[in-house]
Amino acid sequence: MKPTSPSGYARILSLLALIGVSCLGSVQAAPPPGAFGVWDRGSSFDPKDYPFLKGLAFNQKWADLEKKPGVYDWSALDDAMDAAAKRGQYIYLSLGVGPDAPDWIYGQGVPRVLCKDQKVDSWPVYPFYPSKEYKALLERLVAAFGKRIRSYSPEKQARIAFIQVKTGCTGDECAYKGDAIEKKYDLQTKSSAWREFRLWQFGLFTKTFQGVPNQPRIALMFNNVTSDDDESGGKGYDEEWKWVTDNVTGGIAIKLAGSARGHHLSGERTMIEAWQHRLIASEAAPLFARSEMDQTWQRAMFAKNLPMSFYWGALTGLQNGQSVWDITSGALESCKEMGFDYSFYFFNRYAGQIDPRTATGAFCALHKGLDAADTKAYPEAKFGKASHKNTERMEKIVAPYAKYGAAVDDKNGLTLGQVRQRDTQTGLNDVGWDIWPDNYGRFLYQIDADATSIPLWRVGGPITNKSPIYSRFARGFEHATGKNALYFKLHDGFSQGSAAKVMTVTVVWYDAKAGSTWKLDYDAGKSSMKTALTVTGKGDKQWHHETVTVTDAVLRQGGAKGSDFALVNTDAQDDIFSLIEVHRGKLEKPAMLPPTDFKVFDKAPKPPKADKPDKGETAKERKKDKK
Known part of the structure; x- marks a missing residue:
């Protein structure tokens, strides 16, 4: 086991205690395991052509839904619900609020917030979230959203796997993609003011979708509600987690940021050790977990061999206990001819196998990762000081295994956080950090x-x-x-x-x-x-x-x-x-095998994003990776 700092150990104990206490107090609901697997990140791919798809996503901006005050256009939601029912798929729902709010809210007293060092050009203005005017309009929106969902038949409502609670900029859970010019509007991600607003909105969604008498409770998905690891540098979100586990009794989903977007990424061990035993074979686990494939698949390291990268990424996601894997449209369009759809079928085969007593299958994929953060396996006296920046230590660790094929292809990638790794790393490394x-x-x-x-x-x-x-x-x-x-x-x-x-x-x-x-x-x-x-x-x-x-x-x-x-x-x-x-038992049909003949990338991988942060990357992490 990798040694844990006293502060990190305390946070882990606190987190596990919170989970344990909450589980004793209530029986949690969640989507059936049959919903677990690969999902369409949008809704344009027919499962007849892509039979591995378990579900589809509905995401709509507030500005498109309520173009005039109090006038809602539910046609897109209705169409998505109809599609899920017709296809026999599951669906998850989310509304983009914050910078995706309609402009007219600023004429109704909501303060306009302008930012410097803006990272998203399409968001020129933000609301000041804690203002009573914004909260009143958001509360009206969520109430209308809930009323529309409850108008569907129970059978159609059962198609809803979960609703994602977005409080800020998309699902990244920050108030602004930049720094507020006027300090009075500053809302740091871990500030008490931002926490207070988020918990208020958590309560709004919990009441609307899990607190209506005689109506089915719908699971809710949250981001930034768990303790951070030391790599991410923060104090974590223990207060948010305590609120969620104390109050959300109809199913909780978490977002495993970066899961299944590659293998040998910094911090993956901490994530797996924190969550796998709570998501798999747990007698009292109320949790399920989602992550998505973004444009990582077109970056240099991943594109080196797409079927291989997707396969080992899928295995990393399964080891995490990941339940839902959202796949971007570009990857879905290319998956069959480029031979990586096999990884989606493999992920589906095991994503829903969460109870060993009822599981139909088990597997073991043989692998060894050389974790330079592990001072028990690789003592500092022999290999050097355990530091993410100490590449000399990492090269000493990999050296004895060179005769077995272990190598470092990209020395620069050894020192990066996982966001920068996915963006800029060009080769495969068999040693890494955490x-x-x-x-x-x-x-x-x-x-x-x-x-x-x-x-x-x-x-x-x-x-x-x-x-x-x-x-x-x-x-x-x-x-x-x-x-x-x-x-x-x-x-x-x-x-x-x-x-x-x-x-x-x-x-x-x-x-x-x-x-x-x-x-x-x-x-x-x-x-x-x-x-x-x-x-x-x-x-x-x-x-x-x-x-x-x-x-x-x-x-x-x-x-x-x-x-x-x-x-x-x-x-x-x-x-x-x-x-x-x-x-x-016996196999009902021959096992699907990975393809041996497939099309390879016929264009150069997408270039790095340079100084622009990826979703979820903090300024602190970005600065650290550039050192």
Whole structure:
């Protein structure tokens, strides 16, 4: 585990205590797991053509909805609700307020706020949020919004997965995209005045969508309500979180900023450790989580190999416990011909598997990240002071693993926060700051990974735009050092009871050497493990999928080292593996495989945004990354 500062540790304890207390006090509602998966960030893609789409989004500016005071145009909302019902999809709703308010509000007493160092040209003016005039008009809008939603049939309302509560500039939850020229209008993101306004608006939405008698409660999604990690530098939003967990009893969603937008991004370990255990296999978790794919997919690092980047991004999102993955229209348009739609199907396969007792599948994707923030794994006495700016330490950490393929392609990227990484990093790094160190998975865990196998990177050589998705990371045997087996166990809740069970197992492996042999063993409730599959390599240097169904699996961790499954070396050669999946019962149809032939980017990646911040990036982070 990465060492945590005293202040950070206190914040984590406070956060977990708040979650625990709130869960004991109420039973929370949330969208059904069937709603979890890949969503259209807009509403223009038909699931007949994009069958992986679970839902669509409705976002409308206040200015477009109420062009005249008190006169509302609900046609766009009605059309979106009709589309969701007709397609059998879920939908989430949000209204853009703040700078997206109509101009006429400033003629009704709402103070106009002008900013310097403006970052968004389309927002020349902002309201002063705490003013009684603005709050009255916003309250009227939300009441009308709620009334319209309640006019739909219960069946149609059930299509609403959640409503996003936007209080400021889109979902970024800041009052202004610049600095107020008049100091009396200053509203810093963590100021008491801004907090007071946000909590007032939280209450407004909670009353409207979860407090109406005889009406279904609709889940609400919030941003900037959780404790920040040290990387982001703030005191967090503990007061906001306490308010939400004390008052929102009809389902809570959080936004996992940056989740699934790549892998080996700074801060991903802190995010995973803070949220994964609260979102997955939790007896009292009222939470679900959303993130979106923005234009990151067109930046240099991501575009290096789109199918690979989307796949490992999806795995990072699943490890976070991410429930909903919104995909931008450009990515949806390109996903089939460029071969990365496979990652969307994979994400869907596991996003809704949140309860091991009812989950239909489990997986373990083999991976090792070299986390330079981890002083236990990489002591400062040996590798140097643990600092995000200490690239010498990072290069010392990666050096022993170079023989296994680990490398640093972009030294500059090692020192960046995740926003700048996504924007400017050009190559792949196998060491980083606060990156996820272990395998990715859901309900299937490797036992003593480093003691029984070796980590591998860039299998088959340098990563190109046509490299298979599995080549990024893997694990394998090293016969010379006695590492001849990979052991796995299922979550205790996944395989209950000692009765025989039907299970289908798929193993993805790299055929490096002709004549090399290995086998898959499993726990059949006997004194020794039973062999399900034996494989002999042809040496074609390709990735292969081996699938086998067993009918007598007990899987109560009765195998070697307390395992349920084992990949065992049966000769003196070394074999390489990337993924193991376990499916309850027999497969109803052949498993979908990643494409081997796809179109690559035929244009240069989008250039960095230079000095303009990305959404959610603070001035402090931007300044820090430029040092």
